[in-house]
Each structure stands twice: as C-alpha cells, then as structure tokens.
Amino acid sequence: MTSITIRNLDKNLKARLRIQAARHDRSMEEEARSILSSSLAAESERPEHLADSIQQRFAPFGGVELPELSREKVRDPVNFDE
Numbered sequence: 001m002t003s004i005t006i007r008n009l010d011k012n013l014k015a016r017l018r019i020q021a022a023r024h025d026r027s028m029e030e031e032a033r034s035i036l037s038s039s040l041a042a043e044s045e046r047p048e049h050l051a052d053s054i055q056q057r058f059a060p061f062g063g064v065e066l067p068e069l070s071r072e073k074v075r076d077p078v079n080f081d082e
Helices: 011-023 028-044 050-061
Strands: none
Touching: 011 028
C-alpha cells in the first residue's frame, strides 16, 4: 500500500476529523481512509450522461406524460449543382 502526507491541514478540520474518528471508534488515519473511499465511490456512481443524471434526479417524483408534438416534414437537401 502507498501512503500520503497531507500538509497545511487547517486546525479546525483536523479537530473535526479527530472528533468524527472518535465517534466511529477509529483512528484519524482510518477515518480519513473511510472518508476518501466513500467520497470516491459516490463519485463513480454518477451517471456519465446529462440526460441520465436528470432522469435520476427527478425519478422519485414519478413520470410525466408529455404530448407528442407534430413536426414539419424534413426539407429536401439543397442541390447546389443547379
């Protein structure tokens, strides 16, 4: 396993990490590993496409039936040879 060093960590942040680790009966190092793991795991669960993200966000509210819109016929391409 590799290790990292985090320099210039804010005192308040370090104190909050120490308190949270104590609440979970873990060392600060173990708590930091857990926070990193859960944060990165949540990020990988995000949808890749915007449409999927929007659908997931609004799925709990139920579906919506939208009326089908009439569309104009697609125009023929312009012929520049004439």
